[in-house]
Amino acid sequence: MSESRAAGLIDGRPADLAAQFFGLLWRDLMIGLLLGVVERPTARAIETRARNAAEAFLRLHPMP
Amino acid sequence: MRCVKAYRLSGTIRYPRSRAKENTGSAAVRERILGAAFEAFQERGYAATSTLEIATRARVSKRELYALVGNKQKMLIAAIGERAKRLQAPADMPMLRDRATLAQVLTAFGTQVMREVSDPTVVAVFRLAIAEAIQAPRWRGHSILSGVKPAVPRCATS
Numbered sequence: 001m002s003e004s005r006a007a008g009l010i011d012g013r014p015a016d017l018a019a020q021f022f023g024l025l026w027r028d029l030m031i032g033l034l035l036g037v038v039e040r041p042t043a044r045a046i047e048t049r050a051r052n053a054a055e056a057f058l059r060l061h062p063m064p
Numbered sequence: 065m066r067c068v069k070a071y072r073l074s075g076t077i078r079y080p081r082s083r084a085k086e087n088t089g090s091a092a093v094r095e096r097i098l099g100a101a102f103e104a105f106q107e108r109g110y111a112a113t114s115t116l117e118i119a120t121r122a123r124v125s126k127r128e129l130y131a132l133v134g135n136k137q138k139m140l141i142a143a144i145g146e147r148a149k150r151l152q153a154p155a156d157m158p159m160l161r162d163r164a165t166l167a168q169v170l171t172a173f174g175t176q177v178m179r180e181v182s183d184p185t186v187v188a189v190f191r192l193a194i195a196e197a198i199q200a201p202r203w204r205g206h207s208i209l210s211g212v213k214p215a216v217p218r219c220a221t222s
Contacts, residue, residue, distance in 0.1 A: 007160045025174045033187045034194070040182045050174030054167045063163065 011064040020060070025053040094132045097122040101133075102143040106188045110140060110196055140196065144189055 001014035001021075010017065029049075032038030041049065100121035104113040115136055119129045133139050160166050180186065 003157075003160050004166055009160060009163050009166050021170060021174070022177075025178060029178075029182070030187075030190075033182060034191055040184065041178070043179070046178045046182070047171070047175045050178060051171045053174050054170035057170060058163060058167055 008064065010058075010061050012061065017061070021053060021057045024056050025050060090132060093122075093124060093128065097124060097129055097133050098139065098143045101136075101139040105140060105143070105192055110136070110192060115139075140192065144193060 001010070001012075001017040004010045004017075005012070005014065029038065029041070033040065097118065101113070101118045104118050104121055108117075113136070115126055115129060118136070118139065119126045122129065124132075133142060158165055158169060160169065
């Protein structure tokens, strides 16, 4: 996140940016895994989730 | 962000009985004890697991167990710590010149993190850490949870 900011691609505090990205990525999945009420996502589902999180994250943080 | 290939948490350490006799060095025996402890904690819970059971599973004496690892609390801290150590930042990452590359890096990183952290062994570590969090005053100073935060790996924020 620091490098992204240094490159002028994004603005914000790196720790906050990372927390936000991981929030978009995980949503409530970890709670479900911990409680044993959801299955581990498939490789394809994980990749889709990561792509969606990245897109949402960049929409939330337009070019400064 | 140098974390694209950062997470190697999924490797569950197994100790087949046939290999046990081969691993006789102190480091190998310690590793075997930690593996046995972690398996026992997962199966029976921390509170219900005795040091005798761990010693039996690891095929060591209790004396050897205490000498190499310490008490049960130290074993849990060490077992979690060993797994948390795998959260290391790698050196390679593409240059971030544009947002398309940033999107690719975030996708790759997110995929890698989720693949590793959703591994059943890692989830079991989190469950153990949460279950033991109630003992927080006793654990003060050990930073037991510092390496197992699922939401924001430390390398992602640097």
